[in-house]
Amino acid sequence: MERVLIIGAAGQLGSELTQALTNIYGGDLVIATDINPSSLEKFDYCKSQVLDVMDQGSLRNLVKKENVRQIYHLAAVLSATGEKNPLFAWNLNMDSLLFVLELAKEEKLDKIYWPSSIAVFGPNTPKVNTPQFCVKEPNTVYGISKQAGERWCEYYFQKFGVDVRSLRYPGLIGYKSLPGGGTTDYAVDIYHKAIAVEPFVSFLSEDTLLPMMYMPDAIKATLDLMQAPKEKVKIRSSYNLAAMSFSPKEIFESIKAHYPEFSISYKPDFRQAIADSWPDSIDDSRAREDWGWSHHYNLEKMTADILEHLPTYSF
Numbered sequence: 001m002e003r004v005l006i007i008g009a010a011g012q013l014g015s016e017l018t019q020a021l022t023n024i025y026g027g028d029l030v031i032a033t034d035i036n037p038s039s040l041e042k043f044d045y046c047k048s049q050v051l052d053v054m055d056q057g058s059l060r061n062l063v064k065k066e067n068v069r070q071i072y073h074l075a076a077v078l079s080a081t082g083e084k085n086p087l088f089a090w091n092l093n094m095d096s097l098l099f100v101l102e103l104a105k106e107e108k109l110d111k112i113y114w115p116s117s118i119a120v121f122g123p124n125t126p127k128v129n130t131p132q133f134c135v136k137e138p139n140t141v142y143g144i145s146k147q148a149g150e151r152w153c154e155y156y157f158q159k160f161g162v163d164v165r166s167l168r169y170p171g172l173i174g175y176k177s178l179p180g181g182g183t184t185d186y187a188v189d190i191y192h193k194a195i196a197v198e199p200f201v202s203f204l205s206e207d208t209l210l211p212m213m214y215m216p217d218a219i220k221a222t223l224d225l226m227q228a229p230k231e232k233v234k235i236r237s238s239y240n241l242a243a244m245s246f247s248p249k250e251i252f253e254s255i256k257a258h259y260p261e262f263s264i265s266y267k268p269d270f271r272q273a274i275a276d277s278w279p280d281s282i283d284d285s286r287a288r289e290d291w292g293w294s295h296h297y298n299l300e301k302m303t304a305d306i307l308e309h310l311p312t313y314s315f
């Protein structure tokens with residue numbers, strides 16, 4: 001039996017991607033792993049196991065013992081947390097990717113998925129409709145690690161034939177788990193404050209535009225890319241990916257249409273500089289051309305969907 005391994009499964013993306021992969025492959029063929037033992041409780045529908053991705057020996061043993069053929073490597077330190085401990089973020093983000101790529105080469109694994117991010121762009125990147133190929137001078141350790149990671153992915157594909165695929169996610173917004181340490185996290189937190197009838201304090205200024213995506217679209221993009229025929233995946237660094245762009249003021253207005261009493265104030269902190277270095281909007285035409293990507297949710301549809309489901313969702 002050929003299995004699919006998810007590393008960092010309990011995170012914001014993994015929590016929903018693991019369910020989607022289980023729907024495709026069945027619970028016996030999906031192994032959710034995370035460093036945090038208590039976080040594995042939610043995976044009662046598939047196999048699960050504690051794994052520290054920095055423990056290369058355990059990772060290799062697990063892959064061999066369970067006949068893993070695909071790895072989704074989602075464990076990472078995100079942008080805001082990374083700035084607090086840059087060397088830790090660099091080591092975790094980089095070493096873990098290299099462990100996975102080496103393992104894929106040695107064991108001739110079928111496919112690897114590794115997320116990149118809009119954080120690969122920097123202050124000298126064109127800000128509007130940021131092209132697939134352009135200047136990238138990221139100035140966060142997270143962005144530097146994602147940019148270097150993209151180079152390694154392309155390298156392993158070209159030199160060793162490792163079928164590694166990647167997307168540059170915009171800020172991901174979902175209601176099924178809380179985000180961990182990103183600059184775009186305000187756009188998740190704001191919905192929780194709205195339904196708790198609490199005022200929201202934004203750590204970004206009111207007009208800070210950032211590219212964003214609702215989680216169902218992110219899951220669809222990931223599965224579409226991973227299921228695309230190999231020859232259609234022409235970019236082996238990472239694909240630009242887009243759905244919508246909005247500012248704190250615009251997401252607030254979309255929520256206020258449902259919750260007229262909701263209020264916001266703005267108190268930018270160190271994350272403002274990170275957001276200012278990232279694009280306003282992304283040109284994802286290569287993803288649309290190469291493997292048929294299309295998104296479904298805009299800001300209004302996303303807000304309506306979250307406000308319908310979040311109040312009754314139990315963590």
Ligand code: SER
Binds near residue numbers: 119171
């Ligand atoms: N959402 C991530 C962050 O804010 C970007 O990939 O760090």
